[in-house]
Amino acid sequence: MKFVVLPDHPAADEVRTRLPDEVRKNTVCHHSGRPWLVGNWSPDAAVCVQAGPSKVALLGAAHTTEQELLANLETVRTVRELDRILERTAGSFHLVASIEGHVRAQGSLSGARELFSAPVAGITVAANRISALAELRRLTLTEEQLVMHLLAFSPPWPLSEHSVWREVDSLPFAHYMSLHPDGTAEPIRWWTPPAPEVPVDVAAPEFRNALVSAVAARVGASPTIGSDLSGGMDSTSLCFLAAEQDCRLVTIRRRLMDPMNCDDSIAGRAAADLPCAEHIVLDQDTASPYYDSPDRDDLAMDEPPPFIAVASHMEDVARMVAARGVTRHLQGDGSDELAATGSTYVNAMARRNLLGCLDLVRATRARRRWSLATTLRAVRAFPPYAEWLHRCSDELLSPPATESEVGWEPAPQLPPWASREATALVRDAIRRTAATGPQPMSSMPTHHEILRCIRLNGGIFRFTNTLAERFDVSFEAPFLDDQVVDTALSVRLADRYVAGRHKPVLAAALRGTVPDYVLDRTTKSHFTMDVYAGRKRNLGKLREMCEESRLADMGFIDREGLRRVLSGIMPDPIHMGPLEKTMACEAWLRSLPAKVGPQAH
Template identity: 25%
Template sequence: MCGIWASIGIIRDGRMLAPIQRRGPDGEGWREGLDGQVPVVLGFRRLAIYDLSTASDQPMTRRVSADDPGLHMVFNGAIYNYRALRTELQALGHAFHTEGDSEVLLAAWDHWGPGALARFDGMFAFAIHDARRRKLIVARDRFGEKPVLWARVGLGQDRGFAFASDVRQLLPFLPDGRRLDADVAADFLNVGSVDTGDDTFFADIKRVPAGCWGEFDLDPARPPTREAFTSWTQLTAPPARGDDLAEQLRSALDDAVALRLQADVPVGSCLSGGLDSTLLVSLAQNTLEARGSRGIHTISAVYDDDDALSERPYLEAALAGDRHPARLITPTADQMLDHLDDVIEAQGEPFGHSSICLQWFVFRSAREEGLKVMLDGQGADELFGGYDHMIGYHLADRLAALDLGGALRSSRAHAGDGGVFSTSTLAKSALIRLLPETGLRKMARLRGRYPPQDWPVRGREPDAAPHRPGCNRYDAMTRDMLARASLPALLRFEDRNAMAHGVESRLPYLAPRVVDLALGMTAETKMRDGWTKDVLRRAATGLIPDKIARRRRKLGFVTPQDQWMADRWRPWALERLAEARKSDIFDPAALDAITARVGLSGDANAAAFRIAVFLRWAAIFEISL
């Protein structure tokens, strides 16, 4: 995992890589020159994971003859199945001179072109200067685990366009300066949504869409457009068949974990005490023990002041037997505020909860423990139905199919035996989801309840979830969470927090085989007998303690934010709300309502935190409000 730069039309400048030294602390490389009369610059910061020798430094060049102009690449990420691909390519006549995955990726592109993308089990964002055809090629992995952004750029009198891993690389070269995207800001401040599309908080910086690639002429006057990117993957899969889906899933996860443990540096894992991370740690531990290696080192965060938020009983169960080294951390409220600016700078864009700061501390601890690679469980909830609101979509589909008895039995199962919700609450959730989101908004508007009066920004409503033909409600919601409403933001938080400390984060639940199995499963398989993520729980049977596999209440990755807002953070939050009154962006009446309820209401606390982070972000990144 590393940081990259690729530009057309402007010459090399040290600021292109300076902001991302922590993404790649192990070395820097450049390739610059003229293709025709056009400046082409490739820049690279390396985090060495595979093949630690300088032979795998980048930019990397591939030529098949002395007079071949060649392919020149910068690549951020990891191709976990590179050894199998290397063997396949060798059988096709390709020779290799390194032991890493970068050379395999470049050879695969040379041989298969865009067809190589679906062969990769990995995470990637890369740019290739194809000097043979005078093209620049950019591609991103299926879900966008690795970032790549683009913008029109200028340096002196020269103009062009560039791709980069971090917004901070592009900011010095924006011809029109740093401008706020007001719609993105409003959606964040009002409802907390981020990373729901290709737009960023910076009006002139866009994301390369996940699961897409593009090919561009070396013409500085013709920068990319959204339409220039082509999807190489879809959120579809054939139906998962067989009576042994849990066993198939366990096998797929076992293989995914084993591949992601391969590295030439120490590998650890995040561990929350929940189902997803505990299962990954168990599979990793078994794999390492079979290899004769020491146990996997885990990093966990725990808060004990509030029993409702404490993961300690589950962490103790997960760590029972002392099979591997473990570190538990508890960042305080004061420590969170002391490092808030560091997290904001690392993220590059605002975020809506202090749990993102907590994740930053987890990865800092990993680096302090000498861990350069960490496993984590992102994607499991979206793929296997781990969020409570998903139950309502499942029940709504049964009602829509006139399966009233099935809907009633399912709601009773979810409500019974320690379930989080009552049957009546679940019934209401299902009935609401029978209507499209636009219809619900219209009804609320007629009753004077939409948009809410405490939204701090007026005149903007967030986009509704797009219609997905051919999907039932549950499947459409799942795909929306994977593509827009949930996972993209989690992946941004994960990548930026890990890379702020020179750590590579690897996500086994997003392995192609695991994803395709999950997308091919029915909601009934995932929501069986009143359990969310039932198929994953069954896959974990015998591998993790029943106390974890069959726990009902999901905490997520949380901090005592509400408690802090009522105590240590209250003066800070009130100061930020007072500061917000100086900007025309915010509605004064809404600020009054939020201020009155800080420390008393979870919604007000969340809104105050978003406003505070947004204001600090604007100050750090010199955005005029």
């Protein structure tokens, strides 16, 4: 799906004519007759209605009907009143509306459905894909934002929201874009995190209803639904929720190489309890190895991807489920983040009642192997966000340590092969941003950290869907839906953690629908052995990328430093994550059209 949103302005006609034919397959006009929504989408991915001079379109997976949407629209008089449609509609979608010529456009809180804007022909144009804006004007890279993608995890907020393209703005978190008839635009905040005050016995049924509706939003648009069945609590729960719907279910899972892997036995047991579904199992002979194609040059040009190691595997999933009639495929991403009980959770509980949470502090300290000094940092009040951000600029090249995980976010760190120029660019950008006094996504560090991770997952889904759409498949993450996120954040903090239990709120919500052997799991398998084996098998490709590195040619990494990391007999685990980010950035640079190039900072 690709579309642009235009204001009710005379220049909108000119902008539409600049778009290639494949992006102009659908055109919906303002009441004035000028183009409003132009793009390429399938009929089952959009619900569009009109009430007098007002129009609204939901593009994506929306749990509603034309009749329901029309009834809601008929009560709307201003773009602000469209909030009631969001409150009553489950799913993940873009909302685009024209109310008396005033336009409101927005994506999802997670960023899985994102919106970007750029000036074109004297007006502000919005789009769900940067590549659509690139059809309308020339874009140039911003080098300081490009090198941000070398940081472990992601750039710190709000730098994580900035586009690598100089001419493009990302819609700020929790805002909608208001496009005015004079061609100007402004972001307007529409959502704030709820207070965490709902007890679990009240929150659990609400969480269940939100998840059921989220799954129903996908089933309503596709008679055959795909879903991961890893054996973990998240994706496996979605399988059982989907099985309750009136649809055909196709599941897929990948067997891990680790002989201690416990996910596979749980997945096999769950598959047996879902006899009406078709189950696909990938093993070492049928699954693409990790780093199967790190040197590819066909990635979408929107932004550097968050990973490259499993890109081929994601395409395998999309290809295989598409062959069985699947157009929407469920994945469990986001659940871990909503249930997070890390250092920011310890801080939140300690700030409320330190004596009452000593058992939690002791358990977390033992599990994470914190020193006494780190533990004290975790329970004390965190510094103001801008101050914390500025401090991070002095520690970009510090070796990873447990201390770096305590704070508003994991401290941003560059890999040891980052050049002095890259380090200077990142440090200066962080300091300039800190000097503006940025506010966190929530005044509560634990909510800020959850939302940061939710946004990170949203970016992952945008990338994986650029791979899946080649097979006419949409990857879907119900745990990232706005209503699911809002409900999860409203749960009382003390109820989010129960000693010896894993994700107690999710377990309480789905008890009776999902088998106890899934909900009562306390273990979690990992992909480490698969990652190492894939790295070893494709090390030649990685070394070739090092020797031909675009990042090195641009002066952002030290080729010799990266060469040393790739030449080691046994890779250091601390380098695996940063290596993934660097290689993903390399593959993305290879994929840029020749006419697109960097611009000096």
